[in-house]
Amino acid sequence: MARRLWIEEGVAETGEGIGRVLSLPAAGSATGQGSRSASASAAPVLHRIRRQSISSCPCLVGLPHQTDQPEATGAPDEQLRK
Amino acid sequence: MNASSIRAVFGESADPPMFVTDNDDLCDWLVSRELDAQMFAGFDGPRPAGVVFIPTCWEDLPRPAALRERFRGTQVLWVPLAAFDARPDAAIYSLDLLLRSDFGTAVANNRVVMMKLLAAKKGMEFHSGGTHLSFTLEDDVYVNSRTRLALAPAEHASIGAYFEVELGANWVEQEETFHVNGEMCIQGALASHHREMPPELSGKVARADELLADLRTRLPLTVRIEDSRVVPGAFGDLDSLMRELTNPIYDGLLTELAFGTNTSINPHVDWSRNSQFNEGMGGVHIALGDGLSGVHFDFVCPDGELTPV
Numbered sequence: 001m002a003r004r005l006w007i008e009e010g011v012a013e014t015g016e017g018i019g020r021v022l023s024l025p026a027a028g029s030a031t032g033q034g035s036r037s038a039s040a041s042a043a044p045v046l047h048r049i050r051r052q053s054i055s056s057c058p059c060l061v062g063l064p065h066q067t068d069q070p071e072a073t074g075a076p077d078e079q080l081r082k
Numbered sequence: 083m084n085a086s087s088i089r090a091v092f093g094e095s096a097d098p099p100m101f102v103t104d105n106d107d108l109c110d111w112l113v114s115r116e117l118d119a120q121m122f123a124g125f126d127g128p129r130p131a132g133v134v135f136i137p138t139c140w141e142d143l144p145r146p147a148a149l150r151e152r153f154r155g156t157q158v159l160w161v162p163l164a165a166f167d168a169r170p171d172a173a174i175y176s177l178d179l180l181l182r183s184d185f186g187t188a189v190a191n192n193r194v195v196m197m198k199l200l201a202a203k204k205g206m207e208f209h210s211g212g213t214h215l216s217f218t219l220e221d222d223v224y225v226n227s228r229t230r231l232a233l234a235p236a237e238h239a240s241i242g243a244y245f246e247v248e249l250g251a252n253w254v255e256q257e258e259t260f261h262v263n264g265e266m267c268i269q270g271a272l273a274s275h276h277r278e279m280p281p282e283l284s285g286k287v288a289r290a291d292e293l294l295a296d297l298r299t300r301l302p303l304t305v306r307i308e309d310s311r312v313v314p315g316a317f318g319d320l321d322s323l324m325r326e327l328t329n330p331i332y333d334g335l336l337t338e339l340a341f342g343t344n345t346s347i348n349p350h351v352d353w354s355r356n357s358q359f360n361e362g363m364g365g366v367h368i369a370l371g372d373g374l375s376g377v378h379f380d381f382v383c384p385d386g387e388l389t390p391v
Contacts, residue, residue: 003200007225010239013150018237020229024200 087185091244092132092157093232099132099159104139107170108177115181125152132157132233136177138168140277150238157233160240165274165373167291167356175352179359180241184346188245188362189231191343195247195388199223202390205260208366210386212267212304215366217339220259224250245344245362260339262310266368268303270353270360270382276373283376286327290377293323294356301353305381310336312370328371328379337378338369341388348384 008019092099101112101119112119122137135158137143143164144152161180163173198206205218227247233239242248249260273290297303297320305316311334317324325334344362351363361367365384371377 002221003202003219004222005196005199005225006222007196007227007229009226009228009230009243010233010237012234013154013236013238015146015150018234022196022200022229 087183088134088159088180090231091159091185091233096131099134099157100130101134101136103136104142105136105168105170105173108136108138108173111174111177129154129156132159134159134161134180136161136173137164138173140164143277153236153238155236157236158238159233160238162240162242162358164277166272166358172355172357175355176357176359179347179350179357182347182350183241183245183344183359185244186231187346188343189228191345192227192244192247193229195341195343196225196227196229198388198390199225199247204391207389207391208383208386209389210267210365210383212302213265213366213383213386215262215264215266215307216391218261223259226250242358242362245359246340246342246367248338248340250338260310262307262336262339262368265304265306266366266381266383268301268305268381269384270351271297271301272356272358272361272380272382274356274358274373274378274380276378279374286377289323290327290379291356293320293327294379296320298354307336307368312336324370324379327377329376331375332370332372334370336368336370337372338367338380340367340369341365342367342382342384351384 002023005022006019007022008017010018012018089096089098098118101109101117102122102125103109103112103119104122106121109119109121122135133153133156135153137160143149161176163176166172166176199219202219205216207217208215225247226243228239228243271294273287273294275287279287297317300318300320303317306313314334315321340361342362342364344359345364347359348363351360353360361380361382363382363384365382365386366388367380367382369378369380371379
């Protein structure tokens, strides 16, 4: 299984996290969210990400998360697609 | 100074952001730099498109839902000085580094680190003079960081996300998605806490300042890490206090692994300061404690080479 990065970049005014999921396609594949020759800027599909708890790192502290969301999901958010 | 860099966070064509803080001295300092600054208490007029929000005291800050309402429709870049040392001289040191930061370069550096994480077959290695760390990675790795320079409409983000790639726990299972072994030569140390830390634990924050001052006299200090835990005795006679202040339940388990990417500030970093900017300057940092049930201590090795393996 190819590695996936679940990246949280910020928080929407709804309190949900905003992020993206990055992965590399298998060698020779023409599909996927990125490509081995491309930078991570490829496929700029943003997702709303729900997280169960705040980060262990207080450098991200204060962000107005809703911390009671029960699940994480990587469903794309069309409104945030750029 | 690189104040123009921060403007790109709010989009190239946007007006300059408004700096909003809860501290009179910082507000005056920002105005003296010819920046548009306003006290949070008076932030009730027409909302600007973008705000750099600089809280220095958690106690007076509205709860998250109220904050979201206060900033409704506004892009907000958070500079959470309240989590670290927000006393006036330390706060101005941090804001000086904020204005020296190159956000575009940091985000580009974030992407490079993420591509290494994706490309790694097993994990990563980090080597410098006295630091030799190896990391193995799970198939799903949870990351806090920015891949985009500009904020989305009404998005909130922390400078921490701009200036480091932080590997955290799986958000659902609460399990770490990385494993660390090796030894690390600590050059700098920081202490911080979340606003959600229970008031009865606030005494730990004051004691952390004293521990930090003592620890700094012993740096550089090399510690050994086995199975993502700092081995007992790594901090000598400070071990027991470190364990108590961070929460003994962790038993030395690392709560953070991150790579700093704000390399533009490197010549200006002062390790005697407890500033969030110091951990983002580059290299690798690890941490003990979660900032909620105890203090969060960061340990920084600012130089070295990160290689996928």
